[in-house]
Amino acid sequence: MTTTTGGDSPTPVTVLGLGAMGSAIARTFLDRGHPVTVWNRTAGKAAPLAEAGASVAAGAAEAAAASPLVVVCLLDYDAVDAVLADVGGAVEGKALVNLTSGSPAQARATERWAAEHGAAYIDGGIMADPPDLGTSHAHFSFSGSRAAFEAHEPTLMELGNGTYYGEDAGLASVEFMAQVGTAYELLIGFLHTLRLVKAEGADPAEFADRVADSVAASYPPLISGIGKAVRDGAFPPDMGPLSVQAALMDDLIEHRRSNGVDTTRMVEVKRLMDRRIADGHGEEGFSGLFPLLGEKG
Ligand code: NAP
DSSP, X not given: OOOOOOTTOOOOEEEEOOSHHHXXXXXXXXXXXXXXXXXXXXXXXXXXXHXXXXXXXXXXXXXXXXXXXXXXXXXXXXXXXXXXXXXXXXXXXXXXXXXXXXXXXXXXHHHHHHHHTTOEEEEEEEESOGGGTTSTXXXXXXXXXXXXXXXXXXXXXXXXXEEEOOSSTXXXXXXXXXXXXXXXXXXXXXXXXXXXXXXXXXXXXXXXXXXXXXXXHHHHHHHHHHHHHHHHTOOOOTTSOHHHHHHHHHHHHHHHHHTTOOOHHHHHHHHHHHHHHHTTOTXXXXXXXXXXXXXXX
């Protein structure tokens, strides 16, 4: 089903969507010598890429027909659905790579659309800023058609570092959503802590530098250890036993409250610690809170 260009010739690539990320994708492929065809709803955004050597198609279907590898990078799945409705059968026999952020269910639905239109489907998540594309700082998750991924892996890897998670098209999104979610969950706590630091008159930037140093030094083994504990269902005393950690919680909460800083998450942590200790698990570490966080697994 999937075709690649023979010999050493760079594979022609079509890019649908020329926002900040789609433009960076198209430019990276141009820089690596690929023939690139582009299309965007707002046609003017194609001008800089045309100057750099891209062919500009008049419509999404015409653009898709131009290359064996069709990359879609749009704002969201409403945009993807709208553009693919116009593309229709023009993707038959091609590899359709969708790098638009969305849920696993949306990825699987788009895979079904691709199958109905005779295309091999690869879903991808981008964990990078547009300027990082084409460098080792750009990380991608991929899943979906293994044959199409293997056929186009060298081309896709020109965008950055990529990992293929398997044939289920939703798996790239599982990784993407979990990576992005981790960042938001950690960083909202960090922002609240900076409120506390600022309220106490300390320098937030200097404090952040110290946190960055400690994150680099001590968090990797802690995070890996917590992952292993959750997988194994055995919770060693990471960060010390819960019974000792819990003794500090009231002071942490009161310190925040007295400085007018939100205590929602810290109160939640204390509530979980108290429950776990009451259940007879006070010797466990912070990872021991995991069994209280949901019904599944
Ligand atoms: P963007 O600059 O806002 O561009 C959005 C693109 O979607 C434009 O090409 C826009 O076309 C198109 N679009 C929106 N609605 C449309 C519709 N109904 N029909 C047709 N086209 C439509 O966003 P971006 O930064 O390129 O992001 C694209 C994807 O990459 C998103 O899923 C985002 O989550 C992901 N991503 C971005 C970053 C980042 O740092 N930028 C990082 C990681 C992942 P018009 O030009 O016509 O409006």
